[in-house]
Structures are given as C-alpha cells and as structure tokens.
Amino acid sequence: MGTILLIIVGIVVGITILSMVVSGIKEFLSKAFSIVGRFPALFVLLIAGLFYFDRMWIPVVIYCVLYALKTKEVAEKEIENQALNRIGTMGLISKQEALGLLPGFSPLPWLTDAMYEKEHGSKVLDKEIEKGNLVLRNYNGTEFYCNEARWKDVQAEILNKTINTISEHINSWGFIAEDIRFNVIKEQYGYDTAVLVKVLTKKIFTQYMDKMLSGGRVFVEETEKERRTIKLYINKDVLSAKQQYIRGCDIIEKDDLAKIFGTNDVGEQKGIMNAITSHIWTGISYVFLDGIDDKRNYIWLNEATIKDHTCAKCKKIVRKLTQYGKEQYCASCLQEIHAQEDADEAEGKAVKRYISAPPPGVKIKM
Numbered sequence: 001m002g003t004i005l006l007i008i009v010g011i012v013v014g015i016t017i018l019s020m021v022v023s024g025i026k027e028f029l030s031k032a033f034s035i036v037g038r039f040p041a042l043f044v045l046l047i048a049g050l051f052y053f054d055r056m057w058i059p060v061v062i063y064c065v066l067y068a069l070k071t072k073e074v075a076e077k078e079i080e081n082q083a084l085n086r087i088g089t090m091g092l093i094s095k096q097e098a099l100g101l102l103p104g105f106s107p108l109p110w111l112t113d114a115m116y117e118k119e120h121g122s123k124v125l126d127k128e129i130e131k132g133n134l135v136l137r138n139y140n141g142t143e144f145y146c147n148e149a150r151w152k153d154v155q156a157e158i159l160n161k162t163i164n165t166i167s168e169h170i171n172s173w174g175f176i177a178e179d180i181r182f183n184v185i186k187e188q189y190g191y192d193t194a195v196l197v198k199v200l201t202k203k204i205f206t207q208y209m210d211k212m213l214s215g216g217r218v219f220v221e222e223t224e225k226e227r228r229t230i231k232l233y234i235n236k237d238v239l240s241a242k243q244q245y246i247r248g249c250d251i252i253e254k255d256d257l258a259k260i261f262g263t264n265d266v267g268e269q270k271g272i273m274n275a276i277t278s279h280i281w282t283g284i285s286y287v288f289l290d291g292i293d294d295k296r297n298y299i300w301l302n303e304a305t306i307k308d309h310t311c312a313k314c315k316k317i318v319r320k321l322t323q324y325g326k327e328q329y330c331a332s333c334l335q336e337i338h339a340q341e342d343a344d345e346a347e348g349k350a351v352k353r354y355i356s357a358p359p360p361g362v363k364i365k366m
C-alpha cells in the first residue's frame, strides 16, 4: 500500500516538474523567437556568418552590434512617426509632449531604452523648424511646434464641431450649461494639447453664446451646481415645446426632467424648473422637496396640491397618501394606526375600522 502511494506521489510530482520544464521551455522559445524574429534578415546573416567564420564569436558579436543599432533605428523612427503624425493630424504638439514621446513595444525594452536618443521627438521637430516646415508658437505660456497651415484648418474644425455641439444640445434639450465639456479631439493627444483645445472651445462657446444672447435666441438662468453658480443658456421656444410634458402635474419627478431635458444634475434641473415657472407658466408654482421617500430622491410638488400630499397625522409631505376614514395618511402613520387598532382590539376595546381603503390583512367586520 505504502509503495503504491509513493509511486502515485512520484508520478504527480514528476508530471508537475515536467510540465513546468515544458512551459519554461515554451516561454523561452517564444521569447527567443520574438527577439530573433524582430529582425529576420539579421538572423539570416548570423546563420550565414556561422558557416563562413571559423571562430563562432565573430559573427555572434557582429550580430549583437547590428541588432542593437537596428533597435536604435527602429525606436527613433517610431518616435519620429509619432511626432510627425501629431503635426499632421492636430497641426501642433507641445515641446513637453514631443520630449516625452516614447518608442513602441519591443521584446527587449532595456535594450531599446539603452539605445534610442533621448528627447528624439523634440530633436526631429527642431530639424523641421530649421527646414522651415514648422514654427514655435507660444499659447497660454506653453510652447508648441506648429504647422501653421494645418493648425489653422484644425482650429476651423474645432470651431465647427463646437458650434454644432452647442446647437444640437440646445435643439434637443432646450438649454446648455456653461460648464459643458466638448469632445472635439481624441484623448490620446496629450495634456498640453487638450488644455489648449479646452481654452479654445471655451472661447468659442463664450463668443457664440454672447451672440445668441444679444440676438435674443437664448436667455440666461443662473443656478447652483456643485456649490458654484453657473449659467444655463435657455432657448425659450424649445423650452415651451418641452414644458407641456410636465405642465399641470402634481408631482414632477427628477427622472421626468432627465428624460425631457437630458440632464440628471439637480442644479441644472432646478435652473430649468425656475426658468419654466418664471418665464412660461403663470399662476403655478412648485416647491422643491429633497429627501422624499428616500434620502437621494427629490421632487417638485405643485404648491396648490400640497394639502393632498400632507399626512394628517405627522404632517409630512409624501408622494402618495392613503385615504382612511375622513383623513389621508402616509404609509408609516397608517401602519401605526392599524397597529394601535390591533392592540386595542386585543384588549377587548371597541374598534371602529374603516373599509374605505382597507390595507392588506385588515379584517373587515360584517
């Protein structure tokens, strides 16, 4: 019995070791293939050299030197391409971003690191300046390598995209908040470029909205958002068309406003409600109620209907009251009332139950 157990343990250990060795070899081979396969022509030369030279170390050393030089060349080419690509697409790249450009993936990162010229991106672009293809421009304190013609086109694109975004937003939702974020460039374009574009879109936004404002196409409603006062630019026509969905409702829910006006932000919703009640509706006013039902929920309640939503017992305002007898109660008060009735009944007191709205479990006396 003991021997059999030993044999089984031996087999299991053996298989484990073998599989580790095999996977180790596999990993080693795949790594070796990816290193050698990066420059196959060099490898062919190495094989030829091994046949040609009597001393094996000579072709091996030559191979290693050529491999390192090739690695340098490829890494620098990759950086150069990135730098020129950015100029081609955006028309500019900041000096900082150019300095920070890195080569792509390599199977021997330490070799790439050791070989490529640092700050190569910036050096490539400096040469382009010497050739007269680029100029250095300073925007908001940041230096950019800039192809003026391309950058001019890109700015025109940004202008178009920004204005389209504004128009679409106003046409579909009736308003636009001044802190809107514009996605007019790809995120991978680096921090400095993103900041520059943000400043640009902000400027376009302000100028465009001022024009809309002076042309009477929008009006401003200020509102508190995340503890800051911000402006909402509101189009009265769109707002008028949209307000009919909530007009006359007892309760206006935040989800309704989100659906109609495309925003979940409580500050923006408050601004919109203020705009509607002060510019469009007359004689109707709403109160904002926070923490209704649960802590995160809020509603607007038509002031004229407050009494229909006020519990007769605890005086709290709730979404839905239940009629019981002559009065209307909130769910928790109603539960208390029934508990009291049950207790009184148990003591043998006469209890007057109402059947107008029997809650579940109420025994109706016939």
Ligand SMILES: [Zn+2]
Pocket: 311, 312, 313, 314, 315, 316, 329, 330, 331, 332, 333, 334
């Ligand atoms: Zn109550």
